[in-house]
Amino acid sequence: MPELSVVIVAPDSEQRAVLQVLVDGTSVARTVHTCANFPVATADPVVRRVQSANADVVLVDIPSDNSVLALRAIELLHQEMPECALFAIGNMEQPQVIVSAMRAGAREFIERPTTTTDLLEAFVRLTTAQRKTRREGSRGKVFTVVNAKGGSGATTVAVNLALALQAAHGNVALIDLAPLGHAALHLNLKPLFTVADAIRNLHRLDSSLLESFMTRQTGGLQLLAGTNIPATAEPSTAEFARLFDMLVNHYHYIVVDTSSRLDGATRLVCNLSETVLLVGHTDVASLWSAARVLQYLGETGGRERVRLVLNRFRKVPGFTEADAEAAAGTKLLWKIPNQYFAVSSAIDRGIPLMSQNHTEIARSFTALATILTQHDEEAKRTAWSLFKTV
Numbered sequence: 001m002p003e004l005s006v007v008i009v010a011p012d013s014e015q016r017a018v019l020q021v022l023v024d025g026t027s028v029a030r031t032v033h034t035c036a037n038f039p040v041a042t043a044d045p046v047v048r049r050v051q052s053a054n055a056d057v058v059l060v061d062i063p064s065d066n067s068v069l070a071l072r073a074i075e076l077l078h079q080e081m082p083e084c085a086l087f088a089i090g091n092m093e094q095p096q097v098i099v100s101a102m103r104a105g106a107r108e109f110i111e112r113p114t115t116t117t118d119l120l121e122a123f124v125r126l127t128t129a130q131r132k133t134r135r136e137g138s139r140g141k142v143f144t145v146v147n148a149k150g151g152s153g154a155t156t157v158a159v160n161l162a163l164a165l166q167a168a169h170g171n172v173a174l175i176d177l178a179p180l181g182h183a184a185l186h187l188n189l190k191p192l193f194t195v196a197d198a199i200r201n202l203h204r205l206d207s208s209l210l211e212s213f214m215t216r217q218t219g220g221l222q223l224l225a226g227t228n229i230p231a232t233a234e235p236s237t238a239e240f241a242r243l244f245d246m247l248v249n250h251y252h253y254i255v256v257d258t259s260s261r262l263d264g265a266t267r268l269v270c271n272l273s274e275t276v277l278l279v280g281h282t283d284v285a286s287l288w289s290a291a292r293v294l295q296y297l298g299e300t301g302g303r304e305r306v307r308l309v310l311n312r313f314r315k316v317p318g319f320t321e322a323d324a325e326a327a328a329g330t331k332l333l334w335k336i337p338n339q340y341f342a343v344s345s346a347i348d349r350g351i352p353l354m355s356q357n358h359t360e361i362a363r364s365f366t367a368l369a370t371i372l373t374q375h376d377e378e379a380k381r382t383a384w385s386l387f388k389t390v
């Protein structure tokens with residue numbers, strides 16, 4: 001829990017000192033300023049002093065014999081510093097004062113005499129609520145790329161989609177969960193750490209440790225590299241759930257390459273995904289496999305998130321896109337052109353297609369990234385237009 005900075009406003013010097021000891025005693029908060037006077041107007045220097053202390057919380061002590069000035073102070077501070085949490089301290093036997101304090105903008109009403117536990121509980125409630133709104137407002141979206149059949153192009157799609165998202169939005173992570181991680185090869189990166197290191201350190205994983213396990217590509221894309229030893233001990237799905245909880249709090253978009261891995265981890269990550277891209281070819285074996293994979297993923301729910309991506313697309317006379325959708329059992333999201341020379345030399349040279357501008361296939365990945373994020377863009381535009389009409 002981050003340390004909260006607290007300002008104490010209490011006219012009684014003894015009460016001020018007691019509150020300071022109690023706040024500092026919680027060890028999750030620190031008193032940064034104390035005031036003996038209640039502010040009475042917006043221009044009051046007390047308001048400025050409290051503002052410049054840049055506090056997370058202001059404790060306002062409401063004297064039992066004269067609540068009027070304290071309640072006015074709460075109202076004023078709430079108006080001038082709406083993002084700061086106001087905690088009123090007062091007498092529980094004065095229900096009218098409690099109601100007025102809450103109406104004036106107090107977030108908590110804490111009984112006097114106050115204990116460290118009362119304050120600690122109120123601080124924890126505040127940080128939990130803040131963390132929740134932060135998360136809801138900014139949780140990253142996961143796109144998982146799964147193969148219908150080995151070698152269909154999942155890694156090519158995941159790597160280039162991640163690069164396209166990075167170029168358009170920034171703050172993108174590529175997570176390589178394939179049975180053997182090839183993403184680093186595609187990106188010509190030499191990772192020092194892999195997913196296994198992140199999982200092994202879950203108990204102490206915070207944002208900075210997570211970043212230290214990532215390998216950074218020149219365009220800013222961050223790769224959590226895959227394993228280079230097939231069939232190592234698999235982490236439990238609960239461990240993956242914790243890892244992804246961290247990832248969505250840290251990155252704007254997370255692209256996962258599971259390639260041909262079909263196990264509990266793939267199912268879990270697919271369930272956490274906004275969209276699952278099931279990569280197949282336009283042939284009977286590939287579409288048959290796509291239907292089987294879809295069924296496997298659907299057993300734990302989330303079938304509706306799966307979309308078909310036809311890689312190395314070619315038109316087959318007498319076989320329509322609707323036929324492909326019917327065979328695979330899911331809607332077609334995208335078709336990627338068949339360009340063997342461009343794709344294979346990009347992999348061999350470690351220069352991804354997205355880094356070689358203006359190819360038809362690079363444009364295809366850019367457009368795929370746009371389609372996958374179009375609702376986010378619309379949401380941003382709506383928020384902006386609402387904001388403008390206020």
Ligand SMILES: Nc1ncnc2c1ncn2[C@@H]1O[C@H](COP(=O)(O)OP(=O)(O)OP(=O)(O)O)[C@@H](O)[C@H]1O
Pocket residue numbers: 147149150151152153154155156157178182259260311312313336337338339340341343344347
């Ligand atoms: N759009 C494309 N056009 C032509 N060739 C492609 C295309 N996409 C992928 N390939 C070829 O297919 C091969 C496999 O690609 P990739 O490694 O991305 O597949 P994968 O599904 O991740 O494989 P694996 O099952 O081994 O994980 C590559 O060598 C590449 O040359």
Ligand SMILES: [Mg+2]
Pocket residue numbers: 154155156178182259260
């Ligand atoms: Mg692969």
